[in-house]
Amino acid sequence: MTLESLNIGPAIPEIFLLCAICTVLLVDVFLKDSQRGITYVLSMLSLLGTAVLLAGLEVPVREMSFFDSFVMDPTARVLKLFSVGAMAVVFVYSRSYLQQSGMFRGEYFVLSLFALLGILVMISASSLLTMYLGLELLSLSLYAMVAFNRESPLAAEAAMKYFVLGAIASGSLLYGISMIYGATGTVNLEEIAAAVSAGEATLVLMLIGIAFVLVGIAFKFGAVPFHMWLPDVYQGAPTAVTLFIASVPKIASFALVLRVLVEGLGDLFESWQAMVIVIAVLSMVVGNVVAIAQTNLKRMLAYSTISHVGFILVGFASGTTLGIEAAMFYTLAYVIMALGAFGMIILLSREGFEAEQLEDFKGLNTRSPWFALVMLMIMFSMAGVPPFVGFFAKVAVFGAAIDAGLAWLAILGVLFSVVGAYYYLRVVWYMYFEPPAETLRIGPSADLRVIVSLNGIAVLALGLLPGALFALAAGAGI
């Protein structure tokens, strides 16, 4: 085995990130609490370095390394760059929140970066084991992050729940992987695909395997009926962590479906299509209906996430290139919107007070017309109202569904997006139609205000000119 045969070139950004994380971890140990800012800066520099390396990477159509267990293609690069960028936004949002709530500790950044590394590995996984490694790196980091606020019993409960359920889901995924391995004799996704198309795989074993893998995927994505952890975790975790869980890992979940189901098991599409449709429909229905009953904004956004996952799965359920591109478009659009929504919660939070109740948004238009407008744009975007990016995400997935002959699924989807519109409108209603309950000034730090503003503007700009995002999502299905 030589270094050349490993072909580590495409993995250099990940390797750099790993080294950078170790550096941050080491440096942080020697820092006083007052110097925590250095950890923040170093983490940001790690992200910058990773992004630069990613951008500089020569990406051919498809390049394999580490004996075909790690793949780099243009789609992977887009997803990775997007993940790193979203991570940077998460850090900006989190900093002032963590400082206010006395949790400005190095572990947050180190764990986040480890989670990001897991996400990057998942995006490039071309073997079930690589996928599993990345997934566990991500999940373990997240479990710890949910319990980051040691004093909060709510957070501890959420972390416990997340961990136990997550472990079961991982078990299910592993079990499914073992079935597929048993049926095909390999964990490499390309070889699995070849075995399936050659008809060498035992169909029954494959189907059982797929079912268990799908359970694992649905759990990680937060799709119904494996969504139980999601509202509790969203609500219980510190907002800075919820912000992270709600955004970047969804890119990883997308990659998980893309690599395993589409690339690895694409030839068995007929077998898993029905399962994905059921999960998608349940997610759209449950997510949108249950969200109406929520008064806690974080919990409401949790159910909103569930419904968005349903819409993303509609893209996959259509099984066409168009559908996979649509799912990718939706995922990227969702990440931007979720970042903005949680960014607004952090912006309104102050020392010892989390603006997580719907009531806390009362009369925001009086307190700050600009940030009320930003939240309005994000809410209408999530509801799928033009001219915001969320609308085109829905056009893309419904278009794919109709194209694949699933017009009923598209009709169901649009009807439930109307149901969903109600609870997004309620946020706008509280902000604009109710008098303010308090008159405190909001958002102390300038960088937070600027990035939240830019986030809102992005939701509008990508809605007016969605071509750029469509171009990024193009080619995902090949």
Next chain:
Amino acid sequence: MEANFPLLSVLIWLPVVGGLAVLIADALARKGVLPGGGDRWLALLVAVVTFVLSIPLWTGFERGTAAMQFVEQVAWIDMLNSQYLLGVDGFSMPLILLTTFITPLVVIAGWTSVKERPAQYFAAFLILEGLMIGVFSALDGLLFYVFWEAMLIPMFLIIGIWGGKRRVYATLKFFLYTFLGSVLMLVALIYLYLQAGSYAILDFHGLPLTITQQTWIFLAMLIAFAVKVPMWPVHTWLPDAHVEAPTGGSVVLAAIMLKMGGYGFVRFSLPITPDASMALDWLLIGLSLIAVVYIGFVALVQSDMKKLIAYSSIAHMGFVTLGFFIIFGIMNNTGSTQGAALALQGAMVQMISHGLISGALFLCVGVMYDRLHSREISAYGGVANTMPKFAAFMVLFAMANAGLPGTSGFVGEFFVILAAFQANFWYALLAATTLILGAAYTLWLVKRVIFGEIANEGVAGLKDINAREFGLLAVLAFGVLLLGVWPAPLVEVMNASIEALLEHVSVSRL
């Protein structure tokens, strides 16, 4: 003006940018950078400039052709083959002028009566104006839908922030109702795109679709347009929205937004699905006649002035949809397009005319509401004694609403009834009941509010309209009378498009 000047884009984006400028000016005024109070004037300036700029649309419009004019085409979303494609024909151009004409009036109407956050109020109306012009000029299905839906956002805020007591209920109902109606149209548009390979509406017009496809598309779009018009039985959002909306909101809603439903029928339903339209014309005619007759009776028993006018709007819009869908019967009976053209002319004139009259009536109610803060008919009586100038206007608009010859209200209804005789005697007879019903509810309203003894001290203390209000109502009165005695220029603008549409729908696609 040069031929390639992007006039339509300017008309769309000038008010939108102007609206944002009003917001920024207000924010700067709060910080003390700019003097306060300029937001009104800026809003008025933008609205008036937009109107002035829209005049070349009328003067530069080539009469004899049905082709799209003032066309602008820029690539927008390559992946979806959707373009930024604008253009107007004889159907949309008058509606754009109606929009640019009404908006400055709305700004003036809200001049002093809006006390709470006036800058946002004016900005919302300006942005709304731009989006509405976008709806009328978009020739790309996706672009049309973007404007169509985006328009709901400012209206949602207008009713919700500046509305009456039950404003939250009314505005949520308004939004969800129209949103629900529209999403199925989105599915239909996507389906058409997948068939045609592009989102261009004119490409949709030429699609050969089977009767099954046509029927589904027709029904999906019918829901969207019927909610907007609104047609019975999906009209229930309108009275609530009208009653709770501020005066300006009611005016825009009645004068312009309702017309989008009617516009949708001539731009989408009739040309894209002519065979389904013909097969289902009985349904539309039936619903229209129910609107005319039944809703006319409902209007009769209202005790709230705004609600009465709202129901009257539904009844009058029934004429529009009646005019659109009797054309098949007429062409079938007479074998020529002449009578059908009359029906379409009547429906289109009725849209413009109703825009002016209902707008004016809502302004009249607004004038009274500003003074006594009541919309109840019983709170008034004998207003003519204290507000003679106002009473004169109110009576004029009421007469126009009742369809008195010499006013614009007469022209459209008369055309449609006349045409309806060629389709079916009973259609015409039922439609003609509006002449009685319309007169009954409107004149009874006038009798109770304007005439008679002074009812109470509130009325006794009323001040007559000031110069601003006088000017507003006078402009609208001029429009109503002009269109009433001399509708020819308006009809002439539409004729080529009407002929082309009739020719288009009379050829079966099967």
